[in-house]
Amino acid sequence: MPTRNLPPALARLIKIVTWTENTLLIGMLSLMVGLAAAQILLRNFFDMSIFGADQMLRLLVLWVAFLGAIAASREGKHIHVDVIARWLPGKIKSGVVALTDLFTLVVCLELAWQALRFMQSARESGEMAFGSLPVWVAELILPLGFTLIAVRYGLRFMHHVMQALGKEAAE
16 A cells, blocks of 8 residues: 555654564564474484474464565455456445455454453463463464554555545556
């Protein structure tokens, strides 16, 4: 979604969030690959392994998947069904896409709320993911990820509503 029609402060905030997302995604993916490679080498050649690495890899897969989903929603490269909208003219297409954006926004907000409740119950249980890392900290990506995706769809929704109303050029 273009940031040219947004207030400068919001456009700057979006750029900072985008940079942070990309940095986290690259860092965690690199850590995941490096840790997996180290585990393979240590197990095959030295008959040993890194304590907690398997649990950490599972956690990294979750975080990388959510960060990837956030990035996909940012770029509009997520999985979506556009069977009808594909053949509609500009303003009508924007209206239909705005409705699907709104639906996705509502679903993501509900998922964020339920993930927050899930995380709260994990916090109350006091369970540990591995080492001294509480499960609720490991699950933090769930409500955070769904909330960021919801924010992106909120921005997309406003953009497509403006297109449907003719206040922005249709794509």
